[in-house]
Amino acid sequence: MKKKHVIWTVAALVVLVLGYFSFAPKGHKQGQVITVATAPGPYSELFINGVKPILEKEGYTVKTKSFSNLLNADIALDNKEADLNVDQHTAYLKNFNKEKKANLEGLVKIPTVPMGLYPGTKSSLEDLSYGDEIAIPNDPSNQARAYRILAENGLITIDKDANPVTLTQKDISSNPKGLVFKEIDSSTIPRVRSDFAFVILPGSVAYAAKVPAKEMVLKEKISDDYYLVATVNRSNKDKDWAKAIKKACQSDEFKKYLAKHNDDGYWVTSN
Incomplete structure (x- = not known):
């Protein structure tokens, strides 16, 4: 009897184990945990709220590891101390790889908050006066983008031989309104904002400061290199979990989530 009992117990356990591996979601089958290196800004928040639930339905466990800035998050990603981050655009990624001799790669473009010109003491470009001051971000990438916004909308003219990725004030060939640009953090x-006629804000800064998108006077036309990308270590780009992230970011479920939470048009997509 004891022998029979043992046999039946073992048989039952075998059935349970086989059943689990037959029907468990792919992520649980692999015991896969995806660690997201988060940095301050809206993009990690969007991923956690909109994409994480989709991955969890597939059986993946999504955990976060918080970093004070994107640089440290990227270093962790390159050292394989994290699997993913969603806080950088392709231009930043390329520069990081070059400067740090790193091996990061973008999986898929994700929704991005565009840079824009916002009101300071004035709310309409019709009120712009000669010599008005405009605040511009002082970091090279955002500085160049800011000058492109102004040029695209006819407020300044850029030298035709200037590199659009590295624009500075020296590349301005015409400034009919005599605008004064103050480059600050x-x-x-x-x-x-109350110290300037207008200010230019990167999308993540406007989002963090709760500056409504509807206040934007001019919106950036985002080029491919400035769309945010879900980023992984290049050695992981073909892993099943990386493919699952790409699929989730492109899914109808995520598109519906974004549409529901984008009433003010804060987020823009590449398609």
Whole structure:
């Protein structure tokens, strides 16, 4: 009897184990945990709220590891201390790889908050006066983007031989309104809007400062290199979990989530 009992117990366990591996979601089958290196800004928040639930339905466990800035998050990603981050555009990624001799790669473009010109003491470009001051982000990437916005909308003219990725004030060939550009740290710009006629804010800074998108006077036409990308270590780009992230970001479920949470048009997509 004891022998029979043992046989039946073992048989039952075998059935349970086989059943689990037959029907468990792919992620659980592999015991896969995806660690997201998060940095301050709206993009990690969007991923956690909109994409994480989709991955969890597939059986993956999504955990976060918080970093004070994107640089440290990228270093962790390159060292394989994290699997993913969603806080950088392709131009930043290329520069990081070059500067740090790193091996990061973008999986898929994700929704992005565009840079824009916002009101300071004035709310309409019709009120722009000669010599008005405009606050510009002082980091090279955002600085170049800011000058492109102004040029695209006819407020300045850029030298035709200038590199659009590295624009500075020296590349301005015409400034009919005699506008004065003050280049300052982008994170401080929302606090000094009342000191300028207009200010230019990167999308993540505007989002963090709760500056409504509807206040935007001019919106950036985002080029391919400035769309945010879900980023992994290049050695992981063909892993099943990386493919699952790409699929989730492109899914109808995520598109529906974004549409529901984008009433003010804050997020833009590449398609």
